[in-house]
Amino acid sequence: MSDAGPALERLLGIMAHLRDPEHGCPWDLQQSFRTIVPHTLEEAYEVADAIERDALDELPGELGDLLFQVVFYAQLGREQGLFDFAGITEAIADKIVRRHPHVFGDGGRTDSAGQRRTWEAIKATERAERAGRATSQMDDVPVALPALSRAEKLQRRAARVGFDWTSREPVMGKVHEELAELEAAAATGSRADVHEEMGDLLFACANLARHLGVDAEQALRDANGKFERRFRGLEAELARQGASAEAVDFERLESAYQVAKAADKDGE
Template identity: 40%
Template sequence: MTKFASHANQKILTALERLIDIVAKLRSPLGGCPWDLAQTQESLIPYIIEEAYEAVDAIYSQNQAEIAEELGDLLLQVVLQAQIAQENEYFTLEDIAEGISEKLIRRHPHVFGDVEVASEEEVHHNWEKIKQEEKQKTHALLSEKLKTYVRSLPPLMATLKISKQAAKAGFEWENVEGVWDKFQEELKEFQEAIIKGDLQHAETELGDLLFTVVNLGRWYGIDPTVALQGTNNRFIQRLSLMEQKCDRPLQEYSLTELEVLWQSAKKQLSIDE
């Protein structure tokens, strides 16, 4: 390691130590912040999810200053969780760092060991194989593993993870036509539940329909979260163009007028692209 690199690393460690000390002070019963003191591992869950999504949004925007800020907010959540865990003698930030370091070493035998790889695909294959071997030691049943996705991930992401793992275990359609058949089946059952006015049953069928749509995306290599995020962004862009052309609130326009404005905005965005 060069003298410059060593100096840079020391500056990083100093900055991290400052953040750790600040969080510890915020959590101190003697002069700390009442809000921070009231937090628990569970109460901070929404903030972890929110900060992760905001970091992703910043990365998509490619605003580097915003990315740095959002990653800082995400880092705060890690340090805060570690502080709470340390207070309860569960684990420490050191345990977190050591744990991920050992995992990285285990899963990169081509870097830290004598394994040779010829491509990125081979690296990914080895990673998944090692990961599976690790998980088998702690998750004997597939259902137990899938439960962790439901508990820890947003529904769309969890569904994709669940369907991928189920497929690896053999719980899979023979071809994509079978998935399309399942989609038509679930759509019909959802429509029937709506017609009957049984909203509780309709909710169940809508869930089945969405699960199948995610599986369709998986078969075609399309990430449903990315797809839906794109749709959300396009909707907002079209709505923004509509509002620019309006001389009164949207709710004062008829449905026919709104459709004309919508199609105009859609066409304009298509031309701009």
Template identity: 45%
Template sequence: MSDRPSPSSNALTALEQLIQVVAQLRDPQGGCPWDLEQTPESLIPYMIEEAYESVDAIRRGDSEHISEELGDLLLQVVLQAQIAQEAGDFSLAEVAQGITDKLIRRHPHVFGDAQANSPDEVRQTWQAIKAAEKGEDESRLSSKLARYARTLPPLKASQKISKKAAAVGFEWDKVEDVWQKFEEELGEFQEAITQESRQRQEEELGDLLFVLVNLARWYDLDPEAALEGTHERFLARFSQVEAACDRPLSDYSAEELEAFWQVAKQKLAL
């Protein structure tokens, strides 16, 4: 037999070193001032950013950057657990044990005697066990929709909420009714911009965006993919505009920048 350490042994060694490094960064005596001032709440933007950067690396199929970004994401997990441990709330060991126990509970077809012969059956079992664990009434869709609103990015939550509500009949009769609702919400938003408070303006903007998500669903379009495509096109055109300018963009008039923009659009369309 080989004396070489197993992959799991190597992983545990590396993880233990990471835990020690994070603990040292948080040490009041000689630690890092930036790390010491962090709280669970202050780290939220970094967790979100690292999660999205990991997704981007995975989509690009860049294994080197996937590894790097997953490391950055793992750091956020370890740092959150370190701060919690300092406060006496929980430890990284409890985090790991908790997810291990959850996986075993929610896979009775692997770790027990239950049967699940398809991915759909696995999903149904998972959701049923999850609802029982959380004490949720599966007959009440509103509790599930509220969880989407709390835990998902707003655009993704809108898609989920819209789709689930429509599936139980909370839906327009025809797409023309959705367009009519869009016109109604657009008018209310325009009125709020000129006459209402900032809070009302944001409320009406949210209503307008939610109707747009519903329109996308009716036409079987993915609003997230659509917005990502817009970002890509904008950045490609903007890069062309910058390349065409020989002085700072702020030195040009709006008309001159628009002319550069139109040239970029035509060039990239070829």
């Protein structure tokens, strides 16, 4: 294992210099906890993107960008006397040890499902201790999560106390029910009703994905990628015909899309 100490100390020093009131970077000096959140989310998605593209040669750089976000937060915390990088690392090390009694304690060996139950029970205890009162299963589900991921997490929390279907059939039925309600809302022309019913349908689809063992967020990311790939194929097909997507009607677009779709399937 390499010694990351000197490299990490260098990075922390660079961050402190960037925030130096006299000699630092004007942009970095303007930042706050709130203003760097969008950058943190962007860097996390770029890590996910590199992994999804199997671009592992890019991963160290992307992980470095994400680590820099943590270092930035640590510097802001140190300046305000709230916490520092050492405090962050100590806290996560303590938490990981505490949540793995089967590895670091006397909890005994267990399988993945048993470990997950232990993990969730410990997390629930931690939430109750922080709040000093009875807590909701819905506590600590970040609002900033992607909507599909948050829907699945909320549903898993509800399932802990038995608020869940025991088979996929009624979940399928709920999807059909929500689709029918969306169709009825669309017929009325009420944008508010359509908005609400669309949300209900997406929530039901996320629940169905959970029951089928599918990561809804990843499934939609994959579907996005497939559509983008095939649409690019559509554009290439039209270019071969001496045309462009902007200059043809829907029928010709659809025809080119089907050609691209067939070629995409052949390449899978």
